[in-house]
C-alpha cells in the first residue's frame with residue numbers, strides 16, 4: 341500500500357469516528373469487594389472502568405454501560421491488583437532429574453519449557469514477577485521480551501539473568517564437577533573474585549539486558565557446593581556490586597540464609613534479602629537500619645523440608661541441610677513481622693512447581709502475619725520494591741489494568757487466594773471463570 345493511500349485511509353477513519361461520535365470501548369468491572377491498598381480496606385460495590393490497558397475510573401456503586409462497553413460481573417468476587425511474586429525461577433523446576441538437566445537440555449529446551457511455567461504463573465493470578473536466576477543462557481531475558489511482544493503468554497518479568505556468585509560459591513555453575521570440567525568460570529558466567537570483577541559482572545548483566553542483579557551471598561539448601569550455609573562474599577565485593585548496580589539504575593536482591601551474609605548485604609545497601617532463614621537479632625537490626633526488604637520464600641522452605649523426608653528425590657547432602665527449614669522459617673517470619681521489617685511477597689517458585697505461588701499467603705498467615713498485610717505484601721509492597729508503584733500495585737485511575745479476583749473474601753479465608761477466578765493483565769482478560 342502506498343504511503344499516500346495509507347494516510348488517506350487513516351484520515352477518513354478519524355473523520356468517520358468524529359462524525360458518529362464513537363468513542364473507544366470501555367470495560368466496566370462490577371466488583372462486590374475491592375482491595376484498596378491506600379486505606380488498607382475492602383471497599384464494597386465498586387465499578388472499575390478500563391480503557392485499553394489503563395484504569396481510567398474507580399466509582400462507588402455499579403455503573404451502567406454505554407452501547408459499546410463490556411461489563412464484567414464480579415459481584416460475588418473480591419477484586420485486587422494483579423499479584424506479584426518477587427522470587428521465581430522460570431527456567432527450572434526442582435525434580436529428580438534437576439541436577440542432570442544442564443548436561444542434556446539445550447537452551448531451546450529450557451526456553452520452550454519456560455513458556456509453560458510462565459503461563460501457569462499468570463493463570464495463578466501473578467501478573468508480574470521478578471526472576472532471580474536463570475539456569476541457562478539468559479532464557480528469561482528472552483522470555484521477558486517474548487511476553488512483552490505478545491509471542492508468549494505470561495506475566496510481566498523483571499529478570500536478573502544468571503545470578504552472581506563468588507568462586508566455588510552458590511551459583512558457581514562448575515561446583516561439584518570433575519576437575520577437567522570445572523574450568524575457570526569468570527564474570528560472564530557470574531563468578532567473581534574481588535570488587536573489580538564484581539563490577540565487571542554487573543556491567544556484563546547490564547549489557548545482556550538484565551533488570552536486576554541477583555547475589556548469592558551465602559550457601560543454599562539445594563546446591564551441592566562446600567561450606568553449608570556460610571557467608572561467601574566479602575564486604576568490598578558486595579559494596580562494589582551495589583554501587584555499580586545503582587549507577588545503571590538496577591536494583592539488587594541478595595540470597596542469604598545466615599546472619600553474617602544478611603548483615604553485610606544490608607550494609608552494602610541491597611534492596612532485598614531473600615530467604616533470611618537463620619537471621620539473628622544483629623542481622624535483623626541491620627535490615628531495619630538500612631530499610632532492607634525481606635522476601636521470605638516460605639513456599640520453598642516448606643517444599644524442600646517436605647521433599648527431604650522422601651528418600652531418593654534429593655541428594656543426601658541437600659536433604660540434611662533442608663530438614664528444619666520449613667519450621668525455622670515460621671519462627672523467622674513471625675519475628676521479622678513483629679520487629680517491623682518490610683515483608684515483601686516472594687516464593688522461590690521453581691524450587692516447588694510453578695503455578696501454586698499463592699500458597700505463600702497461607703504460610704504467611706499461619707506464621708502470624710495478618711491477611712491484609714499479606715495481600716499488601718504482594719501488591720503495593722512488591723510494586724515499591726520494583727520501583728513501579730506509579731504504574732502498578734493498586735487499583736487507581738492512571739495505573740495499568742492488572743487485576744485479579746477470587747470468589748468470596750480472602751480476608752476471611754486466605755486459602756481462597758489459591759483459586760484465582762479472574763486474571764486481567766495490561767487490559768487483556770486471560771482467565772474468567
Ligand SMILES: [Zn+2]
Nearest residue numbers: 427429472688
Ligand atoms: Zn531462588
